[in-house]
Amino acid sequence: MVNGKRVLIIIPALNESGSIADVVGEVRGELPGVDVLVVDDGSTDRTAAVAAAAGARVAKLPYNLGVGGAMRLGYRYARDNDYDVAIQIDADGQHDPRYVPKLVDLLDDNDLVIGARFAGEGDYSVRGPRRWAMVMLSGVLSRVAKTRLTDTTSGFRAANRRVIEMFAGWYPAEYLGDTVETLVHTARRGYRIRQVPVAMRKRMAGTPSHSPAKAMIYLGRAFAVLTLALIRR
Amino acid sequence: MKLTLVTGLTGLILLATIVELLRRRQLREKYGMLWLGVLVIVIPLSLFPRLLDNVAGFFGVVSGVSLVLFLGIVFLLLVCVHLSWEVSALEEETRTLAEDFALLRAQIDAERAARLAQDAQLTAANRDELVSHDG
Numbered sequence: 001m002v003n004g005k006r007v008l009i010i011i012p013a014l015n016e017s018g019s020i021a022d023v024v025g026e027v028r029g030e031l032p033g034v035d036v037l038v039v040d041d042g043s044t045d046r047t048a049a050v051a052a053a054a055g056a057r058v059a060k061l062p063y064n065l066g067v068g069g070a071m072r073l074g075y076r077y078a079r080d081n082d083y084d085v086a087i088q089i090d091a092d093g094q095h096d097p098r099y100v101p102k103l104v105d106l107l108d109d110n111d112l113v114i115g116a117r118f119a120g121e122g123d124y125s126v127r128g129p130r131r132w133a134m135v136m137l138s139g140v141l142s143r144v145a146k147t148r149l150t151d152t153t154s155g156f157r158a159a160n161r162r163v164i165e166m167f168a169g170w171y172p173a174e175y176l177g178d179t180v181e182t183l184v185h186t187a188r189r190g191y192r193i194r195q196v197p198v199a200m201r202k203r204m205a206g207t208p209s210h211s212p213a214k215a216m217i218y219l220g221r222a223f224a225v226l227t228l229a230l231i232r233r
Numbered sequence: 234m235k236l237t238l239v240t241g242l243t244g245l246i247l248l249a250t251i252v253e254l255l256r257r258r259q260l261r262e263k264y265g266m267l268w269l270g271v272l273v274i275v276i277p278l279s280l281f282p283r284l285l286d287n288v289a290g291f292f293g294v295v296s297g298v299s300l301v302l303f304l305g306i307v308f309l310l311l312v313c314v315h316l317s318w319e320v321s322a323l324e325e326e327t328r329t330l331a332e333d334f335a336l337l338r339a340q341i342d343a344e345r346a347a348r349l350a351q352d353a354q355l356t357a358a359n360r361d362e363l364v365s366h367d368g
Contacts (some may be wrong), residue, residue, distance in 0.1 A: 039335070052342075057339060057343065058339065058342070059335040059336060059338070059339040060335055060338060060339075061331050061332070061334075061335045062331050062334055062335070063331060065328055065331060065332075069328055069331070069332070072332060073332045073335055073336065076332060076336060077336060077339070080336070173328060
């Protein structure tokens with residue numbers, strides 16, 4: 001329970017046996033009354049077993065579906081088990097669970113709350129094509145959602161019952177669909193979206209890519225996904 | 234004459250292949266019928282390539298063979314698009330199945346864990362009782 005609401009933390013994880021125990025342990029330590037569901041997205045390592053040993057509920061997909069597939073499973077679980085709030089947190093430990101009560105508070109007046117980097121708290125910077133992609137995405141999506149959104153690809157978000165219900169039935173499995181397209185879809189249906197500044201930490205395991213070619217490809221894909229999302233129903 | 238032999242034989246071999254696949258139930262009927270329909274048009278054309286010259290002339294195409302080639306490519310493109318569409322639908326179906334499967338497995342795991350905990354509690358209670366009787 002957080003502020004009288006039943007809260008489920010959903011952690012999509014793919015081969016994160018190195019960090020998942022710490023992440024689950026930290027969430028359970030900071031938020032004692034909250035249930036944690038780790039969705040193992042077809043990992044080939046011991047992610048599921050490690051997460052279960054750390055005290056999380058575990059749903060293990062038989063093969064890799066991508067973050068979107070794992071998240072729809074999480075929202076279906078939240079809907080079937082009557083949770084008031086579902087919160088997505090990354091398995092690499094970059095999201096600080098101490099921000100969760102803040103996100104839950106904001107759900108009183110909003111339907112979807114995003115924990116955003118570059119919004120005043122913490123230090124995080126990107127340059128080059130990745131930065132252009134982020135500027136493009138936040139510009140267009142802020143307009144669509146009629147609210148300021150600076151970190152549209154953030155994997156730290158909280159949803160209330162109405163949005164859980166929608167995401168349980170519809171959640172794209174494609175690349176960037178889980179962040180960009182869901183925002184367009186949610187905003188178009190009149191749900192209120194709001195971002196809240198959070199500080200991000202260094203990943204506990206794994207490294208982000210810095211290759212310029214990959215950054216260009218990312219920009220292209222982001223543009224394609226955004227355009228498709230805008231011309232879809 | 235030689236060319237007619239080659240094209241005609243190719244058509245007949247394709248027909249035999251489709252029929253055999255259908256006979257062994259390796260091909261869904263909807264696809265089997267599609268290809269049989271195509272062969273019904275293609276085999277006469279392979280034997281008499283000049284059959285469509287009049288139709289071609291009407292559309293401003295010099296030779297009937299060119300017209301067949303053009304229509305063939307358009308048709309194959311459409312078939313490919315249709316197959317991509319079918320695969321997308323299948324992926325959506327298997328995705329839903331995978332999710333259902335994971336949800337069921339999570340539910341079973343939770344129930345088993347609850348039962349084990351209950352059993353352990355009962356065993357502990359029994360042991361305490363025995364100990365107290367002994368004492």
